[in-house]
Amino acid sequence: MSDILEGKIAEENQTIDLDDLRKKFDTEARYRELGDWQGMLITILAVSMSAFHFYTSGFGLLLALQQRAVHLAFVMSLVFLLYPARQSSPKDKIPLMDFALAAVAAYSALYLMINFNELVNRAGLPTQMDIVMGFICILLLLEATRRVSSPILPCIAIFFLIYCFYGRAFPELFQHRGFSIKRIINHMYLGTEGVFGIPLGVSATFVFMFILFGSVLEQTGLGKFIIDLAMALAGHSTGGPAKVAVLSSGLMGSISGSSVANVCTTGMFTIPLMKSVGYQSHFAGAVEAVASTGGQIMPPVMGAAAFIMAQFLGIPYIHVALAAIVPALLYYFAVMIQVHLEANRLGLKGLPKEQLPKLAPLLKEKGLLLLPIIGIIYFLIAGYTPLKAAFNGILISIAVSYFNRETWLTPKKLAAAFENGARGAIGVACACATVGIIVGTATLTGLGLRIASAVVAIAGGKLLPTLLLTMVACILLGAGLPTTANFIVTSTMCAPALFQLGVAPIAAYMFVLYFGIAADLSPPVALAAYAGAGIAGADPFKTGATAIKLALAGFLVPYIYAYNPILVLVNFTLGRFAMSVGTAVLGVFLLGMSTVGFYKCSMNPVFRIVALSGALCLLIPGIYSDLAGLSVLVVLHVLQAAKAKRLNASAA
Known part of the structure; x- marks a missing residue:
């Protein structure tokens, strides 16, 4: 990173105590x-x-x-x-x-x-x-x-x-x-x-080792490398710093699994950069919060809850990671589209290329730091257990660190990695052990089935009201529980109701996972959004509300795969899968136009409502709804392009 950029970051952060903010x-x-x-x-x-x-x-x-x-x-x-x-x-x-x-x-x-x-x-x-x-x-x-x-x-x-x-x-x-x-x-x-049930068992094996893996990678300097890599790839594009935030925070969040910690780690770089090119403070804080929170649903590592999901389903973790790919990419695509449209709306440019790291020298110097992540993916696909994959990933991390003097894992750094890994696992372990009491209550008394029957009865046996009730339960529980504890409670108490109504188990578990994570963005207890607001010097509630808007696709995608589980690879056929992904991408694009209110030029309220309607049509499975949504997209494109042409002509 250039001295000019580092100066901007230091100037913006000089009044912020990140330790106090994180605490x-x-x-x-x-x-x-x-x-x-x-x-x-x-x-x-x-x-x-x-x-x-x-x-x-x-x-x-x-x-x-x-x-x-x-x-x-x-x-x-x-x-x-x-x-x-x-x-x-x-x-x-x-x-x-x-x-x-x-x-x-x-x-x-x-x-x-x-x-x-x-x-x-x-x-x-x-x-x-x-x-x-x-x-x-x-x-x-x-x-x-x-x-x-x-x-x-x-x-x-x-x-x-x-x-x-x-x-x-x-x-x-x-x-x-x-x-x-x-x-x-x-x-x-x-x-x-x-x-001492399954949640603590997962904490004592897979989760701890992946937290340790992330801690070892952090000591090699991977965090700074990922930010520099994102800067080299996207820093020069329209609204570049915001795209850097999305890319870097998504990658780091996938490894760390902690929304607030990730905001405080990458946000100290990305938020000042976003503000420096003209993004409003609350928008910059919200982008970082949404990107960091989404790391818990982004393969290959995801958060601790994903390992517990694999155990509950009785399937290899790689199947959960594969099923999570499309929903996670839709989530990040939605955020990326919105920051791009917001940059166009405000006329924001990217950073000058001379101030950015050069991609080829950067990869030549520190590209080997990506090998542990590539190795983890390989071992998981090759059929190794997550435990063995993490163990091998740590060995690879130690080995590749010695190819560059700056990244050496000296005994002191390795001890720091092991200490930080243990510290990072404490909260998850306590939550898993305590939630074991709740799971134990369900197995001792049969409470899970009783609650499932009650939820279905209240919802009148209809799927949509049941999904809405489950979403509310997840967000309310998430206001006070860590993501892992939230997932275990809701998957024990709420997911059985979705099973009764025919939702595929992996889609039901993904549904409660998404909305458990969404609590980090949802006021009044939106911890990730408030941390982003603290770094940005913005109003916390305004930042939280903006984060909700940016993450709107994340709130809609779970409904899509509850009705159309092919997005999580259930009943997979290539043709139907490609069609579902294609329409979902276009739907998310229309959704971004609607929330930002800009495409080619500003959109009036009527067009924004039409765009939202088209987005919902494309996101809902069905040939007629897809055709209606595509028609809306084509009409809006033509009308907005014509309006932009007239505005440019009058300005000239």
């Missing part, structure tokens, strides 16, 4: 800043955790319950050592109480590992000590989750535990006979149905 919107960033021996203790614990997972992923996992127990022991001990109980607690030292809680929490999880053989032999017949340790583990897990995320998820989990005990006191539709505390703890703690 404001990302609860996982509110950790203690420790030094001396306490800081060293954290480093040793975190590096040990990463080393354990790296070793077991390459040379053989422990048995499921043992792997998950060790994983949770590391996680809970780190939470109590890193995260204060209250905002007013000291941030520069660890109180003795938290040392004690860390030790007890770790032992309560390791108890399953230490006494594994005995527990197996007396399965179903827990001792008093088993129940006591289970109670302690669940209690400390809820407290750890509260510290690292928010009180909302632990409160939901407590409500479900109360439901397990007081089942007879609930309305008739949800009533059950109720279970004793002993039975509840036995179900939630001493097996793989509750806390």
Whole structure:
């Protein structure tokens, strides 16, 4: 990146404290800043955790319950050592109480590992000590989750535990006979149905390794390389900086899986650049938020929820990644179209080519940094497990770093990567373990089927109202839950309703995943949009509203594949697939024209409504609706081109 561009970025960012901004919107960033021996203790614990997972992923996992127990022991001990109980607690030292809680929490999880053989032999017949340790583990897990995320998820989990005990006191539709505390703890703690269920299992294997993979890549300087690559590819085009934001944030978001963290990482470069060429502050913040959020649905890595989806469906992760390609590309195509049309509407140009990195020298110098990502894709397609693919990806990352002196992974950098990887996995792991209580409640009481029946009944057995109710549930839950927890809850409680109405399972799960992610953009709790607004110095609610508009295609695409699942490769035939993708692309193009209000020249309100109608016709499957949408597109093109020609002639 040129000195001129770096100067613009530095000037724009000089009043922004990115650490404070991230801590404001990302609860996982509110950790203690420790030094001396306490800081060293954290480093040793975190590096040990990463080393354990790296070793077991390459040379053989422990048995499921043992792997998950060790994983949770590391996680809970780190939470109590890193995260204060209250905002007013000291941030520069660890109180003795938290040392004690860390030790007890770790032992309560390791108890399953230490006494594994005995527990197996007396399965179903827990001792008093088993129940006591289970109670302690669940209690400390809820407290750890509260510290690292928010009180909302632990409160939901407590409500479900109360439901397990007081089942007879609930309305008739949800009533059950109720279970004793002993039975509840036995179900939630001493097996793989509750806390140590599939969500935590995914966290202890695939998710951790991909977070570690992203952390290792970050230490090689991949983030800066991706931004420079996007600048070289799109920086000179109309509205170039906004397109750079879309490209770079999409690529980084696919690896990191965290909306807010991605906004704060790439946004510090892209948002000032967008503002420097004339984009309004709220628009710049919204573009970065939408692009960063979409990374969780962009293959090859996607977010943690995608790995859990694969486990719920019982299919290889590569099938989920392949199914996600077209919806993700439609999402990013919609954003790209809108930033292009907005740039044309405002008369914004790209950046001068002399200020941009040159593509050929850039690829020659640091292009090898792309090999780990290419390697991950190859290993997944070749049939390797995601665990083995991530393990090999890390090895490739370490190897290619030594081809350039700037990217060397020195022992210090590698230790930092392992420490940051462990820190980055803490929030996901706590959410997965706590949501395991909710999943365990569904399996113990049959609540999932009860809720599905209730949703279908309320919607009158119609698919569209059921989809709308599911969307609202996902967005409301997303206001307080991390994406992974949101997906697990909604896929357990809401997706079965869609199954009952004939929606393909992968389409139903993709539907709840999309709207769980959409909560990061939807006011009043639009964390990614607010983080973008903080960097841009814009009004948070205006930025959030603009982000909703930019992501409108993301809100419509899930409805398309619920009705037409060929977009997620269900009942695939090449001809129908090509037709569906083609009409969806044109529909998204019309949608962009409608939301921006510009094509060739400004569009009046009537034309914008017509464009929206045409977009919906193209997005709805059916030959007659497609023909109607195509007719709208042709007519608008002719009329707008003629209007633009007249305006240019009068201006001349």
